[in-house]
Amino acid sequence: MLIRPVADDFRVIAFYLGRIFLVVAGAGLLPLTWAAIAREWHPVGSFLVMIGLFAILGVAGIRFAPSESTLNWSHGMVVVAFTWLIVPVIGAVPLLLSGHFGRPLDALFDAVSGLTTTGLSLLSDVDHLASSLNFWRHLLQFLGGQGIILAALSIFAGTGGITLYFGEARDERILPSVTSTARFIWAVSVVHLLFGVTALGLVGWLVLGFDIDRAVFHGLMTFFAGFDTGGFSPQSTSIGYYHSAIFEGVTSVLMVAGAMSFGLHYSLWRGPRRAVFANLETRTILSTFGFTMVLTLLGLAATGVFASVAGLTRHGFFQILSAHTGTGFSTVSSVELAQWGGLGFGGMALAMALGGMGSSTAGGVKSLRIGLTIKTVVNQIRQVLLPEHAVVGTAYRQSGRKHLTPNLTQSVMTISLLYVALYLLGAGIGLAYGIPLQEALFESVSASANVGLSVGVTDPSMPILLELVYMLQMWAGRLEFVAVFSLLGFLYAWALGK
Amino acid sequence: MSIHGLIGGLTMFAIEALIVASLAIVAGVLSMAILALL
Amino acid sequence: MMRTLNATVMATAFLLVPVSAFAAEEVSVLELVETAAELAGEEVAVKGELVGDYGFRDDGWMWTQLNGDAYVHEPIREGGLPGGGNTGIGVRMPIDLGEGLDPPGGYRRRGPVVLLSGTWKYHDPERQGESYLEVESLVVIEPGRTLPEKADWMAVTIGVLLIGAAAITWLFRPGE
Numbered sequence A: 001m002l003i004r005p006v007a008d009d010f011r012v013i014a015f016y017l018g019r020i021f022l023v024v025a026g027a028g029l030l031p032l033t034w035a036a037i038a039r040e041w042h043p044v045g046s047f048l049v050m051i052g053l054f055a056i057l058g059v060a061g062i063r064f065a066p067s068e069s070t071l072n073w074s075h076g077m078v079v080v081a082f083t084w085l086i087v088p089v090i091g092a093v094p095l096l097l098s099g100h101f102g103r104p105l106d107a108l109f110d111a112v113s114g115l116t117t118t119g120l121s122l123l124s125d126v127d128h129l130a131s132s133l134n135f136w137r138h139l140l141q142f143l144g145g146q147g148i149i150l151a152a153l154s155i156f157a158g159t160g161g162i163t164l165y166f167g168e169a170r171d172e173r174i175l176p177s178v179t180s181t182a183r184f185i186w187a188v189s190v191v192h193l194l195f196g197v198t199a200l201g202l203v204g205w206l207v208l209g210f211d212i213d214r215a216v217f218h219g220l221m222t223f224f225a226g227f228d229t230g231g232f233s234p235q236s237t238s239i240g241y242y243h244s245a246i247f248e249g250v251t252s253v254l255m256v257a258g259a260m261s262f263g264l265h266y267s268l269w270r271g272p273r274r275a276v277f278a279n280l281e282t283r284t285i286l287s288t289f290g291f292t293m294v295l296t297l298l299g300l301a302a303t304g305v306f307a308s309v310a311g312l313t314r315h316g317f318f319q320i321l322s323a324h325t326g327t328g329f330s331t332v333s334s335v336e337l338a339q340w341g342g343l344g345f346g347g348m349a350l351a352m353a354l355g356g357m358g359s360s361t362a363g364g365v366k367s368l369r370i371g372l373t374i375k376t377v378v379n380q381i382r383q384v385l386l387p388e389h390a391v392v393g394t395a396y397r398q399s400g401r402k403h404l405t406p407n408l409t410q411s412v413m414t415i416s417l418l419y420v421a422l423y424l425l426g427a428g429i430g431l432a433y434g435i436p437l438q439e440a441l442f443e444s445v446s447a448s449a450n451v452g453l454s455v456g457v458t459d460p461s462m463p464i465l466l467e468l469v470y471m472l473q474m475w476a477g478r479l480e481f482v483a484v485f486s487l488l489g490f491l492y493a494w495a496l497g498k
Numbered sequence B: 001m002s003i004h005g006l007i008g009g010l011t012m013f014a015i016e017a018l019i020v021a022s023l024a025i026v027a028g029v030l031s032m033a034i035l036a037l038l
Numbered sequence C: 001m002m003r004t005l006n007a008t009v010m011a012t013a014f015l016l017v018p019v020s021a022f023a024a025e026e027v028s029v030l031e032l033v034e035t036a037a038e039l040a041g042e043e044v045a046v047k048g049e050l051v052g053d054y055g056f057r058d059d060g061w062m063w064t065q066l067n068g069d070a071y072v073h074e075p076i077r078e079g080g081l082p083g084g085g086n087t088g089i090g091v092r093m094p095i096d097l098g099e100g101l102d103p104p105g106g107y108r109r110r111g112p113v114v115l116l117s118g119t120w121k122y123h124d125p126e127r128q129g130e131s132y133l134e135v136e137s138l139v140v141i142e143p144g145r146t147l148p149e150k151a152d153w154m155a156v157t158i159g160v161l162l163i164g165a166a167a168i169t170w171l172f173r174p175g176e
Helices: A007-037 A041-062 A073-091 A093-097 A104-115 A131-146 A148-155 A161-167 A178-207 A212-227 A238-242 A245-259 A262-270 A274-278 A280-303 A309-324 A334-339 A342-354 A367-385 A406-432 A437-448 A464-479 A482-496 B003-037 C002-015 C019-023 C029-034 C153-171
Strands: A395-397 A401-403 C025-027 C043-056 C061-067 C088-094 C113-124 C130-142
Touching (some): A007 A073, A007 A148, A041 A073, A041 A131, A041 C153, A073 A148, A073 A161, A073 A464, A093 A104, A093 A131, A104 A131, A131 A178, A131 A212, A148 A178, A161 A482, A178 A245, A178 A262, A212 A245, A238 A245, A245 A309, A245 B003, A262 A274, A280 A309, A280 A342, A280 B003, A309 A342, A309 B003, A342 A437, A367 A395, A367 A406, A406 A437, A406 A464, A437 A464, C025 C029, C029 C088, C043 C088, C088 C113
Parallel strands (some): C025 C043
Antiparallel strands (some): A395 A401, C043 C061, C043 C113, C113 C130
C-alpha cells in the first residue's frame, strides 16, 4: 500500500532545497563579479535576476523548518532529483537573456547540458559570447561535475548528508564523514585547478602566443570543462582551436584526472599508490580503453583519414580519450566526425557508452560495473563448465578484498541495463525522425553518457521532442537513475497514495 | 593547504601526466603497427 | 561622407587584391568544412571574419580562426537572429601579414572581414594531421568595429527587487 507523503515530508524537502539554492545563489556571485570587472553590462542584469530567483527560493525554502529535521532516504533522493531539475531552469536565465538562443527550451537545454557535464550545445555564435557568460557556462560544468549537493555539503552537513551524497551518484565514502569527504574532493579539484590552469596558461602565453589575460581565460575554461569532463569550450572549434599538441597533452591529463574516481585520487595523493593498479576498476578501464583505442585506430587508418603515424596517434588518441572519459572535446569538426564510419565510429560509440570510473565526474555505465558484469558472466560460465559441486570464487579487489554478492550483481546488472535502455530510447526517437541509425545511436549515447561529442544531430533546428528526450537522458544519466525513480515514486505516492 | 599537501597534489598530477604519456606511447606503437599492416 | 570613405576603401582594397587571389578558387568557409577532403591541397580564396585570438608563435606564424557564417554581417548584438553555431576554420599566416590587423571578433567586437588566399591543408602530415588554411595573401575587406552593448535595466531592476525581497524574507524568518 502506498503511503501518501504528509506535510512534514514536504517541509523537510523544501528546507534542504532552500539551503542548496542559497549555496547556488552564492555561486552566482562569481559570474556577476566577472561581468562587472570585464564591464559586460548586458549580462549583469541577467545574473542579478538569476541570483535573486535562487535567493528567494532559498529563503522561502528554509522558512519551512520541519518539526523534525531528519532527512530519510526517500527525502534525500527527492531533494537531489529536484535540485538537478530546478537549478538548470534558473541557471538558464542568463543564457536565455543573452540573445544567443532561438527559443527558451534551447537555453534550458544548454543549462542541463552544462550541469550534467554533457557538453552538447544549442548556443548560437559562441565566438561572440560575453566572457562572463562563457564563464557561467563552464562554471555550471564545474558545479555539476563536483556535484551541487557536494558544494552544499561542504558548507552544511547535518543529518541526512550521507543520503544526499549518495543520491548524486557517488558511492564511495573516502573519509569518515561526508563533510570531510566533500572537502577532500574540493581539495583535489583545487590542486588540479592550480596546476592545470598554470600549465595551460603558460602554454597559451609562451607557446601559442596569446595575450596573457586570454591565455589564462582559455586555461581556466579548459580546466573547468576538462577536469569535470564537460566538454564546453570558449570557441566554436573546441580544442581544435588551439592547433597545439602540447595544449592537447595538458588537456588530456585533466580529462584522465576527471574520469578517475576520487577514491583513486585519495590513493594517489596519500598512498598506497601501488594498490591502485590491483583494483578491478582500474584494470577494467585500462582494458576497455585499450580495446576501444585499437578499434578506433584501425577504423581511422582503414578510411585513410590520417596517413601519418603522428597524425593517427595524436587525433585518434585524443578523440578516444575524450570519448571514454566522457569529456567530449574534439579536434575535428562534427561534420568530419559524422564521416568516421565503421570501426572508427564503433570504437568511439562503445567508449562513450562504457564511460569512466564511478564517483568521478564522468558518465556512462562506468568501469566498476563493467568489470563486475564481466566477472559475473565469467563466473556463470565457469559454474557451467566445472563439476556440479565445484565452488566458483566470487572475490575481487577494489580498495581491499570484496565479494560479488547476489545483491551487488543484481544492482550492477539493473543499472547497466537501464543505461542500455536509455541509449536505445534516444536512438529510437531519432530514428523515428528519419535520422540515420549510426547518427541517432551516436548522439543518444553521447547524451545519456554525458559525453557531448556530436555528429550534428544536436542543432537549433532539431525536433522539440528529441530535444526533450536528450534532456531527460542527460538528467537521468548523470543521476544514475536512483534519484529519478525515487522522485517518480514520491510523486506517484502523493497522487495515488492513501 | 600545507606545503606537504601541495607536494602530494603535485605528485598526483605528475602520476596522471605519466599515465597519459604511457597511454600515448601505446597509441603510437599501435598506430605504427596498424599503418604498417594496412 | 562615411559612405563615400567606405566605398573608397573597399574599391582600393579590391584593386590591391593580388593576382594570386584571382587564380585561387573562391570558396566559402562552409564549403571548406563540408568538402574538406575534396579540397585538400588546393589553392583557395575564402572570405570571412577573424575571431578569437591572434596567436603569434615563435616559429614565425600567426594562428587565428576565420568564420564564415551569418553573424559576420548580422551580429547578434545588432539584432541578428541566432541561427545555429559558428562555421569556422583555423588559419595560419606569416607573422608580418598578421601584424597591424584590427583586433579579432569577440564580445562587442566584429573582427576584420578579410579575403584570405592560400593552400587548404587537410590533415597535414607535417603538423600531425591538423587541418587549416595556410595563408599566402590577405586583404582587408571591412575593418573591425565595435558592436553596441547596453545594460538591460529591466533585468537589473527585477534582479535587485528579487534580492531585496529575499533579504527581507530572510530577516523575518522564524528562528531555527
